[in-house]
Amino acid sequence: MSAPYTKVLPDLEATAEWGAKIADALRPGDVVELKGGLGAGKTTLARAILGALGHAGEVPSPTFTIIETYDAPPLRVPVAHADFYRLEDPSEALELGLDDYREDAVLLAEWPDHAGGFAHEAGCLTIVLESAGESMGEGRVATVKPGRDWLERLP
Numbered sequence: 239m240s241a242p243y244t245k246v247l248p249d250l251e252a253t254a255e256w257g258a259k260i261a262d263a264l265r266p267g268d269v270v271e272l273k274g275g276l277g278a279g280k281t282t283l284a285r286a287i288l289g290a291l292g293h294a295g296e297v298p299s300p301t302f303t304i305i306e307t308y309d310a311p312p313l314r315v316p317v318a319h320a321d322f323y324r325l326e327d328p329s330e331a332l333e334l335g336l337d338d339y340r341e342d343a344v345l346l347a348e349w350p351d352h353a354g355g356f357a358h359e360a361g362c363l364t365i366v367l368e369s370a371g372e373s374m375g376e377g378r379v380a381t382v383k384p385g386r387d388w389l390e391r392l393p
């Protein structure tokens with residue numbers, strides 16, 4: 239892992255723009271860990287990434303289905319968008335067939351710790367979203383912890 243850094247996201251437009259930068263940098267096999275509490279903006283950032291990868295239309299929150307998949311084409315790379323909140327044990331991620339979903343795809347993972355976490359992977363980009371504070375209104379701040387494979391393509 240290289241040095242963590244922060245990115246301020248004052249509004250939804252900033253999130254969309256940053257999501258597009260992340261999307262441009264993504265390679266098959268990567269995982270983007272989306273951390274932060276309820277309402278932190280995890281699904282919003284996942285939607286921005288999917289839109290920039292070429293997905294038109296809605297992006298349902300995977301809260302209940304746990305994993306939603308998106309094919310390439312029309313996307314530049316296939317994506318599995320997961321929300322692991324409802325898992326009671328990390329072993330359930332494997333039972334869901336996570337390894338198969340991840341083959342040649344990018345994984346966007348909300349509540350990654352519930353699936354055991356992915357930060358040990360070189361292709362993991364960890365993003366922690368929080369409120370940017372009173373003076374920033376609805377804004378968010380993202381703390382980014384890039385894995386080794388991200389050093390030359392930091393978003």
Ligand SMILES: Nc1ncnc2c1ncn2[C@@H]1O[C@H](COP(=O)(O)OP(=O)(O)O)[C@@H](O)[C@H]1O
Nearest residue numbers: 247249250253276277278279280281282376378
């Ligand atoms: N950067 C941002 N600036 C302003 N509002 C945001 C930002 N990111 C997310 N939101 C808003 O926060 C709310 C919750 O976001 P959501 O992505 O559903 O959170 P989570 O998936 O973390 O529970 C949404 O109404 C969304 O529009």
Ligand SMILES: [Mg+2]
Nearest residue numbers: 280281299348
């Ligand atoms: Mg969500």
